[in-house]
Amino acid sequence: MSDTPKSAPATPLNPRRRGIIIGASIGLGAALARKLAREGYTVALLARNEEKLIALCNEINTDGQRALAFVHDVSEYEKVPGLLRKIVAELGGLDLVVFVAGVNYPPGGMDKYNFENDRKMVEVNLIGAMAWLNPVAEMFQSAKAGQIVGIASVAGDRGRVGNPGYNTSKAGLATYLEALRNRLTRHGVNVLTVKPGFIKTEMLKAAQGATPFAIEPEKAADDIVKAMKKRKQLIYTASIWRWIMLAIQHTPSFIFRRLSF
Amino acid sequence: MSLPLNTFTQLENFGHSLKASCYRIQVGKTEDIQEAFQLAKQLDLTVTVRGTGISYNDVSLNGGGIVLDMTGMNQILEWDPASGLVRCESGVTLEQLWKRVEPDGWWPPVVSGTMKTTLGGCLSSNIHGKNNFRAGTIGEHVVEFTAMLPTGALITCTPKKNADLFYAMISGLGMLGVFTSVTMKMKRIHSGLISVDARPVLNLGRHLGDLLENAPNYDYIVGWLDTFAGGKSLGRGQIHAAHNLKEGEDPNAQETMKLSYQHLPDRLFGVMPKSLLHYFMNPFVNNLGWRAVNIAKYVSALRTHTFRQSHAEFHFLLDYVPDWERSFGRGGLIQYQSFLPKETAEDAWREMIELSIRRGLPSYLGVTKRHRPDKFLLSHAVDGFSLAMDFKVTDRNRAKLRAMLQEFDRIALSAGGRFYFAKNSETTAESARAFLGDEAIARFKKLKKRCDPNGLLESDLYRRIFR
Numbered sequence: 001m002s003d004t005p006k007s008a009p010a011t012p013l014n015p016r017r018r019g020i021i022i023g024a025s026i027g028l029g030a031a032l033a034r035k036l037a038r039e040g041y042t043v044a045l046l047a048r049n050e051e052k053l054i055a056l057c058n059e060i061n062t063d064g065q066r067a068l069a070f071v072h073d074v075s076e077y078e079k080v081p082g083l084l085r086k087i088v089a090e091l092g093g094l095d096l097v098v099f100v101a102g103v104n105y106p107p108g109g110m111d112k113y114n115f116e117n118d119r120k121m122v123e124v125n126l127i128g129a130m131a132w133l134n135p136v137a138e139m140f141q142s143a144k145a146g147q148i149v150g151i152a153s154v155a156g157d158r159g160r161v162g163n164p165g166y167n168t169s170k171a172g173l174a175t176y177l178e179a180l181r182n183r184l185t186r187h188g189v190n191v192l193t194v195k196p197g198f199i200k201t202e203m204l205k206a207a208q209g210a211t212p213f214a215i216e217p218e219k220a221a222d223d224i225v226k227a228m229k230k231r232k233q234l235i236y237t238a239s240i241w242r243w244i245m246l247a248i249q250h251t252p253s254f255i256f257r258r259l260s261f
Numbered sequence: 262m263s264l265p266l267n268t269f270t271q272l273e274n275f276g277h278s279l280k281a282s283c284y285r286i287q288v289g290k291t292e293d294i295q296e297a298f299q300l301a302k303q304l305d306l307t308v309t310v311r312g313t314g315i316s317y318n319d320v321s322l323n324g325g326g327i328v329l330d331m332t333g334m335n336q337i338l339e340w341d342p343a344s345g346l347v348r349c350e351s352g353v354t355l356e357q358l359w360k361r362v363e364p365d366g367w368w369p370p371v372v373s374g375t376m377k378t379t380l381g382g383c384l385s386s387n388i389h390g391k392n393n394f395r396a397g398t399i400g401e402h403v404v405e406f407t408a409m410l411p412t413g414a415l416i417t418c419t420p421k422k423n424a425d426l427f428y429a430m431i432s433g434l435g436m437l438g439v440f441t442s443v444t445m446k447m448k449r450i451h452s453g454l455i456s457v458d459a460r461p462v463l464n465l466g467r468h469l470g471d472l473l474e475n476a477p478n479y480d481y482i483v484g485w486l487d488t489f490a491g492g493k494s495l496g497r498g499q500i501h502a503a504h505n506l507k508e509g510e511d512p513n514a515q516e517t518m519k520l521s522y523q524h525l526p527d528r529l530f531g532v533m534p535k536s537l538l539h540y541f542m543n544p545f546v547n548n549l550g551w552r553a554v555n556i557a558k559y560v561s562a563l564r565t566h567t568f569r570q571s572h573a574e575f576h577f578l579l580d581y582v583p584d585w586e587r588s589f590g591r592g593g594l595i596q597y598q599s600f601l602p603k604e605t606a607e608d609a610w611r612e613m614i615e616l617s618i619r620r621g622l623p624s625y626l627g628v629t630k631r632h633r634p635d636k637f638l639l640s641h642a643v644d645g646f647s648l649a650m651d652f653k654v655t656d657r658n659r660a661k662l663r664a665m666l667q668e669f670d671r672i673a674l675s676a677g678g679r680f681y682f683a684k685n686s687e688t689t690a691e692s693a694r695a696f697l698g699d700e701a702i703a704r705f706k707k708l709k710k711r712c713d714p715n716g717l718l719e720s721d722l723y724r725r726i727f728r
Contacts, residue, residue, distance in 0.1 A: 011319065011686050011725070012278035012595045012654050013663035018324075085264075089306055092721065093282040093324035139269035143282050 010092070016066075018091035020044045020084075022074060022132055023101030025052040027201030028151065031217035032098060033067060034060060035225050041096065042066040044087045048073050074101045074128030075120075084135055096228075097136045098149040099129045102170075104203050110161045110260065118165030125169035130176060137180050140189040147228060148184070149192045150177040154236065157195070157245045162209075162261060181233060190231040194224055197241040209261065213238050264304060264327070272322055275315040276586050278593030278654045279686065281324035281721060283309070288352075289333040294409045294439050298717055301327050307719035308411070310435040312352060312379030317596045318686035319721035320386065320434055326719065329439065331381050337361055338442060345447040346404065351381030351440035359573070364520050367447035368572055371399040375579040381440040386683035387432035387637050390576070391481040391503075394631040398642065400431035401635065402445050408438040411713040415441070429708050432637035434682055436723050437712040452506040453517030454569040455481075461563045465496020465614075468629065469607055469646055472500070476631040480504045481575070486627030487559050488650060489552045491618045495611060498627070499562035503575055511569075523573040525580060535583055542588035546653060551625050589625075592654035597624075597666055598684040600632060603645040605676035610648050613669050617650075620665055622658060624650035638705055639697060641681040649684065663687060682722065693726045702727070 010016040019036055023029045025047030033045050037060045045067055047053045053069045060067035068090055072083060088094045102125045105117035133148060140146030155163065156170030174193055181191035198204055198214035215238050223237040236242040248256075270285040284306070286297050301308045309323035312331050321328070334352035341347070342365035349358065356376035358369055371383075371390045378388065384406065387398045396402070405419045408430060416438070418427040430437045458479075462468040468484055476482050479502040486498040511517055529535050545554055579585075586594055601609055617623050628649045632642045652662055670692045673680070679696045680688050694702060706727070709718075 010279065010281070010324070010721075012274070012276070012593065013659045013666070013687055015279070015659070085304060085306070088282075089325040091325055092724075093280075095282075135266055138266040139282075142267040142269045143271040145271045145280075145282070 015040070016092075017041045017095040018044075018088075018093050019096035019098065020046065020087055020091075020094065021098045021100060022046045022072075022128075023099070023151075025049045025056060027100075027203065028196070028199055028217045028220055029098075029100035030056055031221035032100065032224060035218070035221040036096075036098075037065040037067055039225060042068075042091055044068045044070060044091055046070045046072045046074075047101075074131065075123045077127070077131040080131045081135060084132070088139075094136075094139065094146065096147045096149070097133065098151070098224075099132055100151045101125070101128055102151065102153075102203070104163070104166050104206055106163045106166070106206060114165075118168075121165045121169045122172070125166075126172040126176070129173055133176075133180060137184060137189075141184055141187045144188045147190045147192070147231070148177075148180060149194060149224065149228060150174075151194045151196065152177065154195050154197050154241050154245050158248055158251075158256070160261060161259070190228075190233075192224075192227055192232055193234045194220075194227070195234070195236045195241065195245070196220055197236065197238055197244075199237075213240055213244075264300060264306075270328075272311070272314060272328060274319065274322065274593075274686070275317050276589065276594040276596070276654075278595050279319060279322065281319070281322040283323050283326055283328040285311075285328050285330050287330045287333050291409060291415065291441050294329060294441070295413050297327060297329055298409075298411050298413065301717050302715055308717050309720040310381065310385070310439050310718075312382035313354060313377050315375060315377050316382070316386065316683045318682070318684065319725065320682060321382070322721045323719065324721055331379060331439075334441070335379075340365075342367070345449065346444060347447060348442060348444040349380055350442055351384075351406075352379050353443075354379050355383070360520060360523075362447050363450075363453070363523060363572065364518055366450055366518060368450045370396055370402040370446065370448040372576050373579075374577065376573070376577045377580065380443045380445075381435075382683075384431045384440055384443060385433060385435040386681070387635070387640070388683065389630070389632065389642065391483040391630060393642065394476045394482070394633050395480060396448075397633065398432075398635050398637065399445075400428075400637050403427075403431060403443060404446055405444040406430070406440055407442045408440050410438040411715065411717040425708065426712070428636060429638040429705060432639040433705070433708075434639065434722060435720065436718045436727075437708055438718075450505055450518075450572070451508040452511030452514045453519065453522050453571055454506060454511055455503045455572055455575045456506055456510075456567065456569050457501055457503040457575060458565075458567050459499060459501050459562070460565040461497070461499055461559070463497055464494060465607055465611055468496045468498055468500070469603070472629060472631045472646060473603060475500070475502055478502070478504075482631055484629035485558070485562070486629055486648065487555045488614060488617070488624040488627040489555045490559070491615060495614055496607075497559060498629070499559070501575075506569075517571070523571045525573055525577065527583075535581075538582045539584045539586075539588040542582070542585065543590065546588050546590065546625065548621065548623060552623070589653050590655070592656060592659075594625075594651050594653055595686050596649055596651050596684045597669060597687075598647055598649040598681050599669065599673040600641055600643045600647045600679040600681065601645050601673060602643050602677045605678075606646045606648075609672050609676035609678065612672050613648075613650075616665060616668060620661065622652065622662055622665055624652055626651040638701055638708075639682065641679050643677070643679055647681075682726075688726065690726050690728075 024045035152174040153170040307326040311321035331352040334350040
């Protein structure tokens, strides 16, 4: 899929780290791709939209920065093992995998239900992550090195009236990432769970109601890379969401179930 | 056939300055190599051969690809103490080899500064020792080898049979085929001891002059160079020149040839385990501390004297302190070794050493040797000398060090120099082309096409230099 030549091998005096970003063509994924390339990573970028993906790669592939494009739909699970092997070979190794891919289809009302949409959200946001991160976890555990970053959401911290399917997919992802962390930390592998609030991306347009503390994707990407360097386990971005969610998580059910958000 | 994900392994170079994650496949027999090639072809992956992994660079790394771990093919197949001929699997280490042949009065004809290298690795890089000016490279002592080509063919090469492959696979960096067995002729010794003359040399001119003039009188010669000394003392150091004892020179030959006599002590002053030593060295491995160590070493080297020591002690200095490379800290170390003609070496190295001192990037160890050319395809040797310099790598000095080594390359190449593919990690494709010449590279690539038509054998070094 990628016409670009293989990345130049790293040398001790020109070290390169290699990362895969799944869901990279727009929004937070694209911001992370730019940021990590600037940080010296050779990045493999995966997304469904070939046009946007190629445009992003072309933008990054200047002055010594390297990005490779792979068109992929994360719900095509059976393609993952072969594609992963191919990408790792083209990158010349693997140090980091960031799972950003996510879809959000709000049902459009407190009394609306849509199984097809709920299923898609779980298939992309949760099962897609498992399809990618299971083999990655096995490889990193064996190599005793590596870093996994998963983009969960504040939406996974509580089941709310607005979007049960999305809440569930992100809660499942956060729990899955926690389980990976508990498996992998003892093998020297860091797993970072990111819980963004509102980020000014395409997805935000789908959100209903107020979107307080919305931040630019670049700001979120900066926060994430900073947390990666510190090998943190969990961050909220913007950081104020940690305190907001603390309050929301501790709101008693007899109050919470009467709220309309 | 499949490639289990739990073969994914982070491998390193000897200096811990370079990491690459690869799928490591353990090889126990020749058929395993054939299967690995089939698997690689089926999965569209490349294959690199790795022994004990103690090259200083990326020659045995293959990031994202398959690495064949040959250390399981480690049987000494035949040893004939009458003729000195030994046939080994390619994963046999020099340590296994000398420990087998020494008690019978033989010693490997060429050894590296560490005994941990495998014969396959030694042949792939065509290693040399402190006797290069006399005995040549290890390839010159190989009587026959067998190798598995990526096509699945098992071939036998001698200097006469398949001679083109013989002279290309030895020095071929594992890129033409995988050595499976090696037959070599050992060298007779008449004592477990070797007689060493140690003397100081005051500057670079005298240093190289000593190597040049005295090499013909000895079996081995090696210099230590104080890389912190500049000005008039630039190039000062110590020469160790040694010769094997003749029959009758050692009255206790029976005793000294015993394996127990060759043992490298594992404790310092009989008390402290040497395996801990690198922790204590660490605080000194910086510009200031190591400068003091070099001064102290030079002062102690001022005494001219002759002594006898065991072969193992003389040859395997790099094994004296286990894990010494760990003392260089988190960024690890690299080695830069240049091979220069005897006519141009002094000026070129003066320029390099002055540059390194001026830039505040001194080398922490300098070692000189005397060399002669050889007729292997990817040869590093010249009629002249080599200077190996170790550099500590840190997050802060990488860019500066890289720029300086690029200047070193320019200096060495304009002096007619060559580089060694088991050592230098930063050599570019252009630099390699400049000293190997277009013709040698074209011949190598032609043989590669013949032996490996699908391009299965590839290492990070191959991609760095030949693509």
